[in-house]
Amino acid sequence: MLLHPPSRLSILLLFCFTPLLLVAQTVYEPTQRDVYNFLTRLSNKGILVFNDQIRPVSRTYIEALLTEAATTPEKLSRLEQQELAFFSREYGHERLLRSDSLPTDAGKGRFFKNDLARRFRLYSYADETFKLQVNPIAGVAPNVRAGSLNYHQWVGAAFHGYLGKRVGFSFDFRENYEKGPTIDRTKQFTPQTGAVLLTNQGPISYASVNAVVGTSWKWGSAAAGKDFIEWGYGESGKLVLSRKSPSFPFLRLDLTPVKWLRFNYFHAWLNSRLIDSAATYPTGAVINGLPRDRSPLRNKYLVSHTLTLLPSSRISISLGESIVYSDRFQPAYLIPFLFFRPTDFDLSGGNNGAASNSQLFFGLNTRNLIPKTQVYGTFFVDELALRTLTDPKRRRNQTAYQVGISSVDVPFRHLTATVEYTRLAPFVYDNFIPAQVYQHNGYALGHWMGSNADQWYAALNYRFLRGLQTKIYGMSIRKADIAPSYQYTPRPAPPFLFGDNRRNVTLFGGDLRYEILHDFFVRLDWLVQRESWL
Template identity: 30%
Template sequence: MKQIYITILAILLVISMHSQVVYEHISNTSIYDYLDEMAGLKIIELNSIIKPYPRKMIREKLDIIQEASEKNTQLLSKRQRKELEFYLKAYTLEAAPPMDFNRKTSLFNKQESLALAANPPGLFYKDSLFTLALQPIVGGSYSTNENGGLTQTWWGGSVWGYIGKNFGFYSSLRDHNVSRIMIAPEYFVKQPGVPYKDYGDEGIDYSEARGGMMVSWKWGSFGLVKDHVEWGTGYNGTNIQSGRAPSFAMIKLNLKPVRWFEFDYYHGWLVSQVVDSANSYWSDGTYRKVFYPKYMAANMFTFYPVRNLIFSFGNSIVYSDLGGPHAAYMIPFLFYKSVDHTLNATTGGVGQNSQMFFNISSRNIKYLHVYVSLFMDDFSINHFRASDEYNLLSWKFGFRLSDFPLKNLSLIGEFSQTNPVVYQHKIETIAYTSNKYNMGHYLRDNSREIYVALLYKPIRGLQVKLAYTLGQHGDDYDYAECANDPDCDLHKLQPLDNITWENQTIQLDARYEIVGNTYVFMSFMSGNATGNVNLYTPEYYHGKTNTFSFGANIGF
């Protein structure tokens, strides 16, 4: 372990560098959606398969949009031009000095390098060498339905910045209080999971700390971060890595040496929450539980065969019980299932848990984005040929039609299905989870989802979305029980043969971003959860409900 850390530090110190990387969290959906819209207009080329995006990359895309709109003044609608101006100001620290803030509203209005700004809110410093941002995080929401009320509050702060042209760093911390339990590994909700403390009638508390440090050069970046990961294309969650598991520490690598190829890799330190009884112990009357260590290596090879067509494939492995991180899984470019065969002599009882995935994203037709995402736990042509057998797959396909035939209006449609036991494993320490939360699709195994939405943006900062979602889940099969039963065949478990849970929702959301990182929101959702709701649905949403919510937020 010590040698690995020394190697990482050496790479950070000696690598040739050119630009900086600080990641914009995936919860800042407005900027992600704006870039997606601009890619649909074929103004920029966007790899939306790997998230989060670096702030510097976002600024570069905004500069391309600005240059294109200056050449063709009819290219953008009035609302799109206003949003471009808005986001250029929000990402002013990624541009050359001086900072583009309204000096009339800044406490330090005579200092070009220092600003206490209201848009976006925060304290900012920038000179030719050093950039620093200190920003608040605060917000709250209230909702009510037939099952009562729900109150959520959160607060914290974030700091991020750059040193020179090569080093970026960021850190954020937020504390939450929720009056009811709304998050659990077994719940079918898209909200990111967290370990929490339950205080009964006083609600639950939890905190989330994220951060990292990255060095970068002209065609790549490398660093150590603790953050959420989202891999795969989708507008209502993804099925490769959904970002639903709590953030975890990882080594990250991104390479883009040519226009037509990009590579992403990470090695993560997951949380098994499986007690290692051999290393747990008593200390002064307290039983100290020690979890088994758990790791994950994942890579994605992305090709751009023609402009606006992106094809990606990759693989990952979740592993444990190898005496810590293994050097073979630190090699970014390998096919890890083959490595596992070498290390474990192809014996299933001592092997690890490997996966493969593919993603195709096309914006070749102006205004239209079509995509397919495939996650494979186990695959064989023979299972395709047999009429009563199934591969262990999860797939998602969908489209987004933006600004056609009506400006400022988008139509989104998605279909997702996951066969039984796809995200499971017979050995608990190497399941496709972290902190017990599934890292794939939020409906987990043996599930199906249909999602249709209309997104309308009449003016700068205002989004109104009307969405219909049908989620279904079938029988829960026990992977370990079936794998150890000679009369049970995992590949003959019929998908969704018996629907044990279903939820239909119609939801109307409105959100207005007042200034950068500051927005108010309102929502009405009519839902009907049936079947095994006690296991899969928070009590607040049991049965037929009509939920009205509103709130405000500063910071991401």
């Protein structure tokens, strides 16, 4: 197995990022925060323009949108004004970054008190050079699954801050604990984020940790870290990039040279979960009576870039490309504007066995084009042969698509209704090279259902008061398993839902949640599942 020289990578990273550490800073807001839903609702009503085709977005961007919303209180309901005040207290340091002066009581550490924006913190500090906020994280979520009561508890801590006018940083750690007779240990056929278990006997425990350091300037930002990256708007699951797999390390670049054009690029390091037998060697250690070898994993990478056009404040059009490659690091993929697919052809010399797994994807999103409504769609291409597109005898297209509509305050205030349809053809995400399957750590990077499946999804979300909301949803899923050997049989490709173990799944679920304080939750979940096999 070939390994890239660390010195070469260090030089490349220094070359890519040093010129950018000049003006400002960026700290990403975790994608599970409810402020995203709040801004989405306001954007769907035409109160502001929220560009979030790719998440997470920066805290400074969110603070600017909240400040914009505060200038038109007459457009907000009483509940929305309360939510705006609650969310705004989270971004006090971001407001200080835009200010030329600090409050008179700045420069003093605050332990177990409200910060300068009256948001309770475990610790906060701010002066002209250094800003830091430390927050505890805690939650409990009883859930009913298959008629049995289970419990999910989590505790942790997060901090973020800024160093002068150049560097922003963030850290988030959570320890999870689940117990009960019907807990989901594998988290495979579910939209819940997959987990690398620390314990799997009886109750299960697992941890998650994310950290990012970044910088920004007038027309862009750059960051290095480990976190989730999401692409698109699917509520029941996302086709391109979702929170299904655990987070991964990445280098990220975002550019907005003009208001109507946005560009995103990232290079990520994935876990193949495949032992590199050629690099395995004995250590001489004996554990539990058995020799223990050193067993490195096959290197696996993901590189992606997306161009988003904004022809109006209500419409966004996105076109993206990605490639999963393995075995050795390729410096060529650090060039953000490179066309990956022909580059892969050059690097592999046209040898399919040496090539990589490439994807194309397209997204269309409209907000308030239909009043108070978002309409969105994603088209994902794993393999598409244009020459045989209309020939049913030779056609072999591995594509997926998703369309959805979400309306706010219809038929009455504070209610959001969503309907989606998702369809994945056979072999989407698959590849005959195991190290290049569209997965990270054994979980799909895209939609959690996997290939050869479709889904109808409908949901209602109602907000009673600030922090208290409920959601009910239903899904109807069809899925069939198909042997990988069929993927490369003579054309045409097997039809949709071809294969063994065809199943129909109906899910009804919901939750009731209350965010008592920032990042302190109480939540009750329930799920009823019916499954039949054909």
